[in-house]
Amino acid sequence: MEHGHEIGSHSLAHFAGLTFNMDTLIMTWITMAIVIVLAIAATRRMELRPRGWQNFLEMAVMYLLEQMETNMGSKGQKLAPLIITLFLFLVVGNELGLIPGFTSPTNDINTTLGLALMIIVIVHVLAIKNKGFTKYIKHYFEPYVPFVVINIIEEVAKPITLSFRLFGNILAGEILLLVLGMLVPYFVPTLWLAFSVFVGIVQAFIFTMLSISYLSNSMQDGH
Template identity: 75%
Template sequence: MEHEIGSHHLAHFAGLTFNMDTLQMTWISMAIVIILAVLATRNLQLIPGRWQNFLEMIITALLDQIDGTMGPKGRKMAPLIITLFLFLVVSNEMGLIPGLTSPTNDINTTLGLALMVLVLVHVLGMINIGPIKYLKHFFEPYKVFVIINVIEELAKPITLSFRLFGNILAGEVLLLILGMLVPYVIPTAWLAFSVFVGVVQAFIFTMLSMSYLANSIGKDH
């Protein structure tokens, strides 16, 4: 069964409710990232053209950030970090295209990504540092601090997801309102600013993810 509430199409299956707009835009974003990856690596040249050079600049900048934040061991996480950044950039900008919406304007998407990062942080922490040693740091410097440390860990996915969700949703809503109240000039200027905000928010989410992952691979801070 499927029906529409406002601009969202909801589908019910097995007692669960799905936002079909978010699901469709998520799959489209993933397809765009895959297509970009294929096009970027299909005809690699020793002397890169404009497209290859542009993508190489992005990858090089991200690798520098990974090395600086996570250390040499961070290169193992480079495919995940780069893919996450590209997916967020594409997803954030989808809502700026007429008729489309950003999957990141749905808290379910951003919270899912944040939980993925935090679960990976703890799994890698126990693998690389050791389960006992990793869990022990929650009780340091004093056992009573375990409550504070647990609250801090629970707050990470919440702040990480709500920051991205709030910025993208607010930008799209304001763009629609400006389009109705003051057509053309102001919405166009805000559209350009929204493109910039989408990239910045993707970068912030990725950088925070790297800082969390740095602790789980044994890099001292």
């Protein structure tokens, strides 16, 4: 592997004719490691009255399970590990860039688009499995045959909007935090930092809830 020079704020590496953003790869690995450690820490010593991270994790998990039950019914329980892991990865990944010396893996469109495409692929696989291939293809031509173009455009737009929403908010937040830190007194960046923490959690919820919505459509018998 040959390490390339710095382009902008990204360290690139070239291998087998491919270019890799090492900042994103390293931060993604760190995010996964943090998620694993926090999950173990939150479940190792369970308390009847949860505190700290265990309290946040329990509330988030219960809320997501309720949403999956509401939107997917009993079938949604099979997807609980995926949804919960996705949410935790997004929360940690979104906030990682607020730590000096770190960047958020979700400030890279490749990460958010990859996550969005993963969800969309699972949606289509589940749709074919639950509805059958013929019925699945047929719904693209409903309610009228000319609607096939509109339906296909809608499917293509899903991963694009899902990924760009998350990418844009996280990247903009980190850029503004950096600019404010250079231009204004210390307390203003601190206030923006607190707001960015809130935005990171909200964006993780939005991405996860939209994923639940898309997945629930693939598990229903109707359109």
